[in-house]
Amino acid sequence: MDAQTLTYLFVGLSFALYIGIAIWSRAGSTKEFYVAGGGVSPIANGMATAADWMSAASFISMAGLISFMGYDGSVFLMGWTGGYVLLALLLAPYLRKFGKFTVPDFIGDRYYSNTARTVAVFCALIISFTYVAGQMRGVGVVFSRFLEVEIDTGVYIGMVIVLFYAVLGGMKGITYTQVAQYCVLIFAFMVPAIFMSIQMTNNPIPMLGMGDTLASNPDVYLLDRLDGLSAELGFNKYTEGSKSMIDVIAITLALMVGTAGLPHVIVRFFTVKRVKDARKSAGYALLFIAILYITAPAVAVFSRVNLIETVNQADYEEMPGWFTNWEDLGLIGWVDKNDDGKIQYLADGPAMTGDANKPSFEEESRGAYGERVVVNPSNSVNELYVDADIMVMANPEISQLPNWVIALVAAGCLAAALSTAAGLLLVISSSVSHDLIKKMLKPDISEKGELIAARLSAVGAVTIAGYFGINPPGFVAAVVALAFGLAAASFFPAIVLGIFNKRMNKEGAIAGMITGLGLMLFYMLKFKFDFFGGGTKEDWWFGISPEGFGAVAMFVNFIVSLIVSKFTPAPPQDVQEIVENIRIPSGAGESTHD
Amino acid sequence: MKDKDENAKAYWRENLRYLIILLSIWFVVSYGAGIIFKDALDSIRVGGFKLGFWFAQQGSIYVFVILIFVYVRLMNKLDKKYGYDEE
Numbered sequence: 062m063d064a065q066t067l068t069y070l071f072v073g074l075s076f077a078l079y080i081g082i083a084i085w086s087r088a089g090s091t092k093e094f095y096v097a098g099g100g101v102s103p104i105a106n107g108m109a110t111a112a113d114w115m116s117a118a119s120f121i122s123m124a125g126l127i128s129f130m131g132y133d134g135s136v137f138l139m140g141w142t143g144g145y146v147l148l149a150l151l152l153a154p155y156l157r158k159f160g161k162f163t164v165p166d167f168i169g170d171r172y173y174s175n176t177a178r179t180v181a182v183f184c185a186l187i188i189s190f191t192y193v194a195g196q197m198r199g200v201g202v203v204f205s206r207f208l209e210v211e212i213d214t215g216v217y218i219g220m221v222i223v224l225f226y227a228v229l230g231g232m233k234g235i236t237y238t239q240v241a242q243y244c245v246l247i248f249a250f251m252v253p254a255i256f257m258s259i260q261m262t263n264n265p266i267p268m269l270g271m272g273d274t275l276a277s278n279p280d281v282y283l284l285d286r287l288d289g290l291s292a293e294l295g296f297n298k299y300t301e302g303s304k305s306m307i308d309v310i311a312i313t314l315a316l317m318v319g320t321a322g323l324p325h326v327i328v329r330f331f332t333v334k335r336v337k338d339a340r341k342s343a344g345y346a347l348l349f350i351a352i353l354y355i356t357a358p359a360v361a362v363f364s365r366v367n368l369i370e371t372v373n374q375a376d377y378e379e380m381p382g383w384f385t386n387w388e389d390l391g392l393i394g395w396v397d398k399n400d401d402g403k404i405q406y407l408a409d410g411p412a413m414t415g416d417a418n419k420p421s422f423e424e425e426s427r428g429a430y431g432e433r434v435v436v437n438p439s440n441s442v443n444e445l446y447v448d449a450d451i452m453v454m455a456n457p458e459i460s461q462l463p464n465w466v467i468a469l470v471a472a473g474c475l476a477a478a479l480s481t482a483a484g485l486l487l488v489i490s491s492s493v494s495h496d497l498i499k500k501m502l503k504p505d506i507s508e509k510g511e512l513i514a515a516r517l518s519a520v521g522a523v524t525i526a527g528y529f530g531i532n533p534p535g536f537v538a539a540v541v542a543l544a545f546g547l548a549a550a551s552f553f554p555a556i557v558l559g560i561f562n563k564r565m566n567k568e569g570a571i572a573g574m575i576t577g578l579g580l581m582l583f584y585m586l587k588f589k590f591d592f593f594g595g596g597t598k599e600d601w602w603f604g605i606s607p608e609g610f611g612a613v614a615m616f617v618n619f620i621v622s623l624i625v626s627k628f629t630p631a632p633p634q635d636v637q638e639i640v641e642n643i644r645i646p647s648g649a650g651e652s653t654h655d
Numbered sequence: 656m657k658d659k660d661e662n663a664k665a666y667w668r669e670n671l672r673y674l675i676i677l678l679s680i681w682f683v684v685s686y687g688a689g690i691i692f693k694d695a696l697d698s699i700r701v702g703g704f705k706l707g708f709w710f711a712q713q714g715s716i717y718v719f720v721i722l723i724f725v726y727v728r729l730m731n732k733l734d735k736k737y738g739y740d741e742e
Contacts (some may be wrong), residue, residue: 127712132693135711139685142716146681149723150674154730268713272703282703300697300708309690335741337731344723351716358712644667646730647739 067468068207075245075472076222079479082241083226083234091495091511093233101236101332107345109239110329112246112476113484114141114320114350116192117199119357120246120477125452128361128368131291132302136309140316140545142347142354147321149343153330155560157339158643161331163488164324164552165496171559172567173636175501180574182496184551185324189485189492190525191544192325196482197530203478206390206454207471216530219479220523227483227490228519235483236332242476247352249473253457253466254356257363260460267359287362290369295408299365311609318615319545322552325488336646364452367459372445373406377430380404383458388433392448394420396438402430410441420446486522493518543585546611550577554618562623563640569626577618584610666737673729677722685715 062070101109119141127134159167165185169178197216204215226234251267258270262283275281288298297303304312320326329346330339372380377395387393394413395404411418414437423434454474457466494515499506506514551574558565558573586592588600588607598606605613631637688696693707701709734740 132708132711135689138712139689139715142719143681143685146678146719146722150677150726271713272701272709274703284703284705284708300705306690310686313685313690337727337734337741340723340727340730344720344727347723348720351720355713355716641663644670645663645739646734647741 062464064464064467065209067464068471071465071468071472072207072475075241075476078241079222079226079238082238083230086234086237087229087231091508091515093231101334103333103338103342104345105236105240106329106333106338106342108243108349109236110326110342110346111349112239112243112480113235113329114326114346114481115246115353115477116196116481117203117474117478118195119353120250121199121203121453121474122450124357124360124364125449127358128365128452129449130302131297131299133304133309134358134361135302136304136312136316138354138358140313141320142351143313144317144320145343145347145350147317148326148330149340149347151557151560152321152327153339153343154336154646155643156327156556157330157333158336158646159639163491163496164327164556165492166500167559168552168555168570169496169500171636171639172555172570173633174567174571177555177567177571177574178496178500180571180578181552181555182492184547184574184578185488185492185496188323188544188548189325189488190529192323193482193485193489193522193526194529196478196485197526200475200478200482201530202450203454203471203474207474213531216527219482219530220527223479223483223486224520224523227486227523228516231515232328232332232487235480235487239480239484242480243349246473246476246480247349249469249476250353250360250453251356252469253460253462254360254363256462256466257367257456257460258359261363261366267363268355271359271362283362283366287366290366291408294369294373294406297408299362305604307604308606308609311605311612313609315546315549315609315611315615318549318553319547319611322548322556323545324492324548324552325484328488328491360453360456364456364459367456368447368452369406371459372404374403376403377432378402381458383455386458387448387451387455391420391422392451394422394435394446395432396420396435396444397428397430397432398438398442398444404445405442406445407441407443409443411439412441412443412446413437414439418446419448482526486519486526489522490515490519493521543581543589543607543611546581546585546608546614547578549611550581550614550618554615554622558619558622560640560643562626563637564626564631565622566626566629566632568629569622569624572625573618573622576621577614580617581611581614584614662737666733666739669733670730673726673733677726680718681722684710684718689715 123137127137156167161167161170165178165181168181169175197219200219201212201215204210204218205212226238230238254267255265258267259265261276262270262273263276264270264273271283273283275283275286284300288300291297291299302309330342333339333342384393396412399405413420413435420435421437423436426434428434454470457470494511498514499511554577555570555574558570583593585607588596688707689711693711696707696710697705699706
């Protein structure tokens, strides 16, 4: 069968599976809708958390990004895994013991204040919406590539499917679908990685193959070969970075702390039965995530070597089918600057100018060798633009793997994007129906009414997310990266202090959250969107980029909270008792919503 | 009542001690070996890997996973010791 038919088959089968699970495990009560009834096993919860966590960005973009960034890409690898250590040790067990449905619930009760709750709801909504818009766009892009439909049509298909099982199943439906989605996505990621590892190094384990010798020349290590190739073309050595050390530290810390502060990740630990299950499921979650995260750098190395060896100094007319396919989609662009018909891929600067250095094409017109005509070439010698997002999707084709692997990767991409989108939509809908409606606007709402409100808010959230997926504001990509900074600057200190500092009061926490969030927003608007006079790299405070600034804003939040709480009254006795109580694991009971 | 409070305090103290030890390891493998001392460690090679690069892209993640499972074990034992264990 050809790749297209197989893709329809694999994607269709996997979707039938997800929808079947959603019907089988649909939610009947608010408790099932918000926290899956509170009886999910730690292993299942770990898998679901992993699928929830690993978005289209992790699955599709990360390995590609690393392959262009080399050592600097380590910030993603350490940042997005190390956060789980913080989550397991500092947050998950205590929040589970506290036993409420949402993060704003914790903030509102621990700080005995509706102002604190409102600030938390506001933060949760901003973080989740920026994040989900990127996911819906990702769903659209994947559909358009593999099912050959328009990106907008792809977004609509994705909306209908997410709507179906998030609205019907709630947390319970999502949890069990995510278990299936995890299995699909990890299988789809590992199979091509193993194939490539064998091709390049004869070693069937990709994480080891990355440090092994070449299959074609057993005297040379793969990484040395790559460092050599990079140096030849004028790039930085792959194993050495170009970012400053302080910036690498700041970005890694912001991503770690941000991960631990993301509401859709935290809420996962409300779905297990006991405190010890919460600890254990954080461990399983990281284990399942780590499988992909230790394979990704290997995939990055294989595809980097493959790409350089395939394209550099090669005739454009000899390029394989995948090259021209992606060129047709505008994710590869080539200009023959020195009229030799060969591709020069060098590091003297981006090949194109203008908007993010992406190529702009003259519709339909073709150059001397049949390439698409690019209208914005730069002055550098480099002739090639390759979008980082295509590396994972194109790998099976670049390595000439069988058609069923290509189809499998398509199903994996969709599993990754859909599972994350569904998890985020649930956080949004519970923020609206539980934290806003039940806790603040209409406390006497019935169980049934709240369940209807939760489903309606899920519908609303899908619609808004779909709108942003179809009309992406130019800044979505930038904001998704910054969502971590926002989470780090707002939630993390408030929750940690709420558990580990009995004396922390509402004045301290609110002042800290507002200062942290405000500072982060200011820095991001100034250096990303040119507000407040803008600024360039040279103007960065302490040489820290906006992506890493969440780490600074987090420290400021901690300091402000501690100082303000010193000069304001201690929290009431019953709140201090809550804190003592959450520190002890026994008697967690079930998550409640009163 | 007093005994119960003392018990809870002692439990919390031991818990904090574990946290400090485990988080120090967390810091050393990622920020230490993977970033701050990366260049020094890179002079040591294990197969095709330079050691600092390996910690940044592989090693730290292995250690993270082990850290959480060690924590789970330690805390389960601690729960039993102080009578907070649940079946």
